[in-house]
Amino acid sequence: MSNSDNHDHDHGHRPPAPMVDEVSDFEALEVAVRELCIEKGLFTQDDHNEWTEYMHTLGPLPAARLVAKAWLDDDYKQLCIDDPVKASLEVGIDWITSMPSNFGTPSDYCNPRILVDAPKLKHVVVCTLCSCYPRPILGQSPEWYRTPNYRRRMVRWPRQVLSEFGLQLPEDVEIRVADSNQKTRYVVMPVRPEGTDGWSEDQLAEIVTRDCLIGVAQPHPDRKVDDKRPVISAIHPYGH
Amino acid sequence: MSKSHHVEKATGVGDPQCFKGEAPPPKFNVGDKVRIRNLPDIFYTRSQMYLREAEATVVKLVYESPPAEDEAWDNTDSPEWFYSLLFKQTDLWPDYPKKFEADTLETELSERWLEGL
Numbered sequence: 265m266s267n268s269d270n271h272d273h274d275h276g277h278r279p280p281a282p283m284v285d286e287v288s289d290f291e292a293l294e295v296a297v298r299e300l301c302i303e304k305g306l307f308t309q310d311d312h313n314e315w316t317e318y319m320h321t322l323g324p325l326p327a328a329r330l331v332a333k334a335w336l337d338d339d340y341k342q343l344c345i346d347d348p349v350k351a352s353l354e355v356g357i358d359w360i361t362s363m364p365s366n367f368g369t370p371s372d373y374c375n376p377r378i379l380v381d382a383p384k385l386k387h388v389v390v391c392t393l394c395s396c397y398p399r400p401i402l403g404q405s406p407e408w409y410r411t412p413n414y415r416r417r418m419v420r421w422p423r424q425v426l427s428e429f430g431l432q433l434p435e436d437v438e439i440r441v442a443d444s445n446q447k448t449r450y451v452v453m454p455v456r457p458e459g460t461d462g463w464s465e466d467q468l469a470e471i472v473t474r475d476c477l478i479g480v481a482q483p484h485p486d487r488k489v490d491d492k493r494p495v496i497s498a499i500h501p502y503g504h
Numbered sequence: 505m506s507k508s509h510h511v512e513k514a515t516g517v518g519d520p521q522c523f524k525g526e527a528p529p530p531k532f533n534v535g536d537k538v539r540i541r542n543l544p545d546i547f548y549t550r551s552q553m554y555l556r557e558a559e560a561t562v563v564k565l566v567y568e569s570p571p572a573e574d575e576a577w578d579n580t581d582s583p584e585w586f587y588s589l590l591f592k593q594t595d596l597w598p599d600y601p602k603k604f605e606a607d608t609l610e611t612e613l614s615e616r617w618l619e620g621l
Contacts, residue, residue, distance in 0.1 A: 360518040367514035374518030375567055392552055419609060420597060435603060443611035445550050446586060447520045447569055
């Protein structure tokens with residue numbers, strides 16, 4: 265390691281926070297509310313285990329399949345626009361009867377909407393309030409989606425934020441930011457990229473990654489996983 | 505297991521689907537120009553400050569539902585129409601670059617937040 269690790273003077277360094285099994289205030293609150301619900305008989309511990317396991321089975325594959333099907337079938341694409349709940353059934357997702365509530369939860373209200381991109385129109389989704397996300401069809405949101413940084417900046421400087429994700433759009437493309445602040449949960453249907461002629465539904469579904477469905481990336485024939493987020497070092501790190 | 509009336513109503517039907525037909529007729533139609541009202545929002549709202557007093561165009565009547573300001577208190581007595589609204593970014597943010605004048609933002613608000621232009 266470099267010499268900087270060996271310095272013997274004190275200019276305000278603090279050791280990094282220890283990585284211990286601390287319980288945050290929110291975790292303590294969740295446990296307290298959960299135990300209260302179980303004591304009151306609203307649900308059982310077995311119910312809770314079942315729901316937790318169910319949440320971990322969710323992911324973006326059904327939404328990727330939905331987009332791939334729509335790329336190949338104009339009637340299905342129209343169904344995605346007119347009745348996304350019905351269109352979701354064809355990829356195995358029932359918004360209405362999914363666990364735990366059978367009518368949607370605050371984060372999964374049953375009003376999905378598919379935002380269809382065009383060559384001169386690019387949608388991108390954010391929830392400025394907190395973390396609304398189409399979880400039944402897209403799984404848990406990525407950590408960055410829930411950060412104040414993304415939420416407050418995406419509505420205000422969408423072109424700059426998209427370029428930080430590696431997506432630089434020409435001036436003549438309209439960017440439409442969808443702020444998911446009520447009961448609609450948005451999924452972006454990107455434009456089918458060039459170089460995919462003759463591809464099967466399976467092949468197409470593989471390139472529709474989670475980031476494409478949020479709108480911060482465009483599908484590319486050579487990319488089947490989302491790019492890693494760049495880590496930009498702080499200019500003035502904490503403690504200096 | 506006891507259930508509130510909202511749960512009974514929504515189970516197997518969906519929320520906001522369970523409020524269909526309960527709102528008074530919509531005051532606005534697709535294409536109408538509206539201004540967002542700056543109402544007081546003591547305790548709870550989902551109507552963001554950056555939208556207040558901005559102008560927008562109605563692009564879709566999306567569903568009927570109790571507004572979030574009521575629903576937060578388990579008051580589901582007065583559902584109203586919700587609208588998907590399109591804003592020009594240059595209207596929302598004074599220094600949004602003019603060369604990106606075509607950029608827009610779409611979001612939803614309930615009827616009480618809108619006044620016709």
